[in-house]
Amino acid sequence: MRSIDDLLAQLDHDRVRSMTQELISIPSVNPFGQEPGVGLREQEVGLRYAELLTEVGCEVLVDEVSAGRPNVIGVLKGSRPGPTLLLTGHLDTVDVTDYDDPFTARIEDGRLYGRGSCDMKAALAAFVEVARVINEHDADFAGELMIAGIADEEDRMIGSVHWSEHGPVPDFAVVGEPTSLKVCPAHKGQYGAKFRTFGTAVHSSIRSEGVNAIEKMADLIAGFADYNDELDSRPAHPLCGNATFSIGTINGGEVMSTVPNFCEIEADRRMVPGETVDQVLAEYNDRLHAVAAADSEFRYELDGPTMSSAVLDTPLDHPIVTTVADETETVLGTPAIIEAFTGATDAPNFHCPAVIMGPGSIAQAHTLDEFVPLSELEAATKIYLRVALSLLS
Ligand SMILES: [Zn+2]
Known part of the structure; x- marks a missing residue:
C-alpha cells in the first residue's frame, strides 16, 4: 500500500x-x-x-x-x-x-x-x-x-x-x-420576495380622487425601516452573524401625470442558521398588517419566493x-x-x-x-x- x-x-x-x-x-x-x-x-x-x-x-x-x-x-x-x-x-x-x-x-x-x-x-x-x-x-x-x-x-x-x-x-x-x-x-440562506402595493389611477390634476400606489409603497418601506435593527438585536450565529434585509429593486408608475395604481419592490432576506422561511414570512406579514391597520386604503400582495436557497x-x-x-x-x-x-x-x-x-x-x-x-x-x-x-x- x-x-x-x-x-x-x-x-x-x-x-x-x-x-x-x-x-x-x-x-x-x-x-x-x-x-x-x-x-x-x-x-x-x-x-x-x-x-x-x-x-x-x-x-x-x-x-x-x-x-x-x-x-x-x-x-x-x-x-x-x-x-x-x-x-x-x-x-x-x-x-x-x-x-x-x-x-x-x-x-x-x-x-x-x-x-x-x-x-x-x-x-x-x-x-x-x-x-x-x-x-x-x-x-x-x-x-x-x-x-x-x-x-x-x-x-x-x-x-x-x-x-x-x-x-x-x-x-x-x-x-x-x-x-x-x-x-x-x-x-446564510437567501429568500427573495416581491411586495406589491395597489392604488387607483386617476389624472394627477385630480389626485385626491385616486390612491397612489407609490405613496403606499413608501409607507410600507417606512414600516420596514427598523427591521435590520431588530435583526441585529437577535443573538448572532457564531460564524454567520446576523440576518439581513435589503430592498433591491423598485418599480411603479407609468407617466408623471397619472397617479400610479401599482408599485412593486423585491427584497433579499439573508437567513441565518436556525431561521425558517415560515418565520420570515410571519415577520413580513406582521409588518404588512401593521401598515394595513393604520390605513384602510392600503392594498398589498406578498409574492415569493422569487429566489430561495438554504x-x-x-x-x-x-x-x-x-x-x-x-x-x-x-x-x-x-x-x-x-x-x-x-x-x-x-x-x-x-x-x-x-x-x-x-x-x-x-x-x-x-x-x-x-x-x-x-x-x-x-x-x-x-x-x-x-x-x-x-x-x-
Ligand atoms: Zn461559484
Missing part, C-alpha cells in the same frame, strides 16, 4: 493547470433565464468533464437536469465498504459582458486568469487529478469517492435542487468554491470539518481559518455535512479579471487528496 506522501508526490500540478485552462476554454455561461444554447449552458463543458472523469477510471453518469444542463457525476469505488465522500463544484460561470478574452486562460505572475478560473473550474480540475492519483497508483481506500460537476449554481441552482430531490446522499461533501483555502462550514450549518466537531481543517493546516503549515462563506452555495442541497473550501478568492469571482493563484490551486489539490484518503481510510 502506498503512503500518503508517496501519493502526494504523484500529483501532477501541470496537468491540473492545463485541465483548468481547457475547462475555461469551453464556455459555460449561465443562461440566466435566456434560451440555453452552445456557450450559454453546461452541456459542452459537462461532456468534457465526463470524459476527463472517465479517463481517470470513474464510472460516470451524465444526469440531464433540463435540456443542455447536466449534472456530471463520477464514482471511484474502494476495495471495501465505507462512506461516500463527495467532491463537487459547479460547471456554470457568470456572464462575460465587457470581459476581454474571457475564455483564453493565460498564466501570468503565478496566476491563472480567465472566466471560471476561481469560480470554479480550477477546483473541478483538482478533483479529477485526485481521482487519477487514487486510481492509477492503487491507493487503498474504503467506500466511494464521488466527484460531481453541477449545473446552474449561479442562478436557480436547478442542478443541486434536482440532486436534493433524487439523491444520491453522500456521507460528507467538500464544495470547492473559492474561499482562499479558508474552511467554511456555514453560510442555510449551511455543519457542526464544527463533525469529521468533515475537523479533517478538512487538519489537512489544510498540514499542507499550509498554518492553522486553518474557519469562517462562514459569504454567499449561498449548492452545499445544503446535498443533504449531508459539508464544508466549502477552494482555491482563489470570492473577491475575484464574478469580476472582469478573474484568476486563481497557482500556489492555492496546488495546495487545494493536495488538501483534497489528503482529505479523501483520510475520510475513506
